[in-house]
Amino acid sequence: MRLGLAGTGRIGTSHAETLKGFDEVTSVVVADVDSARARAASAKLGVEFADGIDALFQSGLDGLVVTAATDAHPKLITAAVDAGIPVFCEKPVAADIEGTLAVIDRISGSDVPVQIGFQRRFDAGYTAARGAVTSGDLGWIHTLRATTLDPAPPPAEYVPHSGGLFRDCGVHDFDIIRWVSGREVTEVYALGTNRGERFFADAGDVDTAAATLVLDDDTLAVVSLTRYNAAGYDVRLEVLGSRSNVIVGLDDRAPLRSVEPGVVALAGPAYPGFMERFRPAYTRELEAFVSVVAGRTTSPCGVADALEAFYVAEACEISRRERRPVGIDEVRR
Template sequence: MRLGLAGTGRIGTAHAETLKGFDGVSSVVVADVDAVRAQATAAKLGVEAASGISELFGAGLDALVVTAATDAHPDLIMKAVDAGLPVFCEKPVAADITGTLAVIDHIAGSPVPVQIGFQRRFDAGYQAARAAVTSGELGWLHTVRATTLDPEPPPAAYVPHSGGLFRDCGVHDFDIVRWVTGREVVSAYAVGANRGEQFFVEAGDVDTAAVLLTLDDGTLATVSLTRYNGAGYDVRFEALGSRSGVVVGLDDRSPLHSVEPGVTPLPGPAYPGFMERFRPAYAAELAAFLDVAAGRAPSPAGAEDALEAFYIAEACELSRREGRPVEVREVRR
């Protein structure tokens, strides 16, 4: 299989390195709006480089992986589908709901598969939690807790174009709440705070947030988000039921320190970021895409899944701004 990859930033470079090592991948061709960066990445990894993104589509590809900037996602997804190329795209599908719906409308009815990058679905811990919920091992769920706590904020220039904390960061938690529980979110109540850099305020964003979600069966889910978790990258998920409970992300590298006497500290070191925490999940996700591209499996996370997570993020943002609970149906289009 000959794969194309559009976007040679940090995650694109990591994906290209992973893809070239898979059995069944004969070649990888990378491209970027910065042709010099693409050439440097190709030389570093020992893969091919196209002279530009447009030229990538003429490189005799069997499938495309999109890791470019968000504003390029819609056009690349639609162009790939129109060309008959199965496409994997990092989240989000587009920068907003309108753009996401436009992509969904464009590709509707096409047999060409699209997979959106929600790597937590491929993490062994989240998969085990989903199995525990599905099997009935936990009984009925009463509480779900999810956290995404970044160790430090992104660059100031990134924030105004990020979509905000809920759309950029929390969307992974919203997707995984849906996926693990098998339920839909019906309402959201969100609050936010700014305790750090002023550039979050200037962008109309927050650096820390707390969310209460109500699922369609009455289960309550809380989501905690921050850009300032100095102890390290902390992503956890708890599913608590009438019979038992499980936790994802509590391991030797969790950035937590118990102050109870006699408790042995976790050995660490803490995960510095998402790439280190989810490296095996990213590889599993791309391996799944090869099966999708080869017609051996359906897409495990389509554009519609991205839209549902985006709706929840939109409800959270509206709730934060208006100071009230928001039903997800209020933001549906």
């Protein structure tokens, strides 16, 4: 099959390199609004180059991978669906709920598959945790604890366009809590603080946050987020049940240091970032998309899933700003 890729930044270049290694993929064509960047990626990876997005769509694609900037996602998704081209798009679908709903409305009724990139669903640990929940091995679930702790803040210019800590970062935790638990979030209470760089506050954002989520069966989930965890990239999920518990992300490279006597330190080194931590998951996610393009499977994570996670993020942002509990029904359109 012939796959196109729109957006040749860090994750786009990585995805292009992964795709060209799949047996079913005969060619990969890359494009970017910055043609020079796309041309450089093409030469580096040994893949085809399209001089612009229009040229990419005219190059006879069987599927499209979107790793462009967020504001380009809606147009690229709808253009692919209109052209009958299955599309994979990194989260989010759009910059806000209204934009996401507009995409859903635009593609409703189409049978062209759309897959949204929530790579944690393809991580071996999260998959095992979901299996432990669905099998009943843990008993009934009373608590989930999720963390996404970045080792360093993003560039200052990124923050005003990121959507904020909950939408940009926490949305992954919100999606995976839904997916692992099999439940929906009904209410949130969130707080955020700024003790680091001033540019977060200047953008109306926070650098550290915590949120308590109530699920539809009264299970509680606690999510902790920060841009300042210099020990390393720390993403974990604890699932605590009436009979047993499991934890995702507790491996030799977790940036954790016990001060209990006699406890052996983890081998390390700590994960420096999300690409290193989730590289196998990204590969499995793209393998799943190839299967979708081939018509063997349906999309494992659709636009509706992205919308539900976005609702939770939106509710958390309102809760943080107004210092009150917010029901998901308040933000649902």
